[in-house]
Amino acid sequence: MKNRNLYESFKTASQGIWYTLVKERNMKIHFAAAAGVILLSLWLGASRIELTVLCLTIAMVICFELINTAMEVMVDIIVDVYHPKAKIIKDVSAGAVLVSAFFSVAIGWIILGDKLINRLIILLKYF
Numbered sequence: 001m002k003n004r005n006l007y008e009s010f011k012t013a014s015q016g017i018w019y020t021l022v023k024e025r026n027m028k029i030h031f032a033a034a035a036g037v038i039l040l041s042l043w044l045g046a047s048r049i050e051l052t053v054l055c056l057t058i059a060m061v062i063c064f065e066l067i068n069t070a071m072e073v074m075v076d077i078i079v080d081v082y083h084p085k086a087k088i089i090k091d092v093s094a095g096a097v098l099v100s101a102f103f104s105v106a107i108g109w110i111i112l113g114d115k116l117i118n119r120l121i122i123l124l125k126y127f
């Protein structure tokens with residue numbers, strides 16, 4: 001079965017994202033964190049380049065989670081019993097998400113940490 005046109009391709013890709021968002025708890029966390037980071041960056045007055053780096057970082061984590069979900073479904077189609085290699089595939093794939101999430105937190109802190117602390121100090125002076 002092949003997508004007939006660009007609209008069909010867009011629709012099926014969106015369904016893939018929606019499936020992952022509904023089924024995977026971690027994807028909900030990634031989306032919530034992404035929304036939080038973008039709002040925080042706007043509030044802290046992040047520069048365009050900083051916002052660009054943060055958007056790339058968010059995209060990296062979400063893409064790895066999408067691929068991880070695809071890997072899990074693919075493994076489940078191929079094996080429906082315990083298999084050590086199925087475990088390796090799923091664990092490695094989950095590891096990719098973990099590494100990207102860890103570094104995204106580090107990047108977020110490097111970019112926004114100082115601004116956040118300074119803003120909080122200013123706010124605390126009012127009280």
Ligand SMILES: Nc1ncnc2c1ncn2[C@@H]1O[C@H](COP(=O)(O)OP(=O)(O)OP(=O)(O)O)[C@@H](O)[C@H]1O
Binds near residue numbers: 082
């Ligand atoms: N067929 C299998 N054979 C061996 N181990 C498996 C198998 N299916 C799952 N596992 C193990 O269980 C873990 C969880 O697998 P599951 O398919 O439930 O993913 P998940 O809980 O959605 O993971 P994630 O938190 O990465 O989204 C895998 O990382 C793997 O270690």
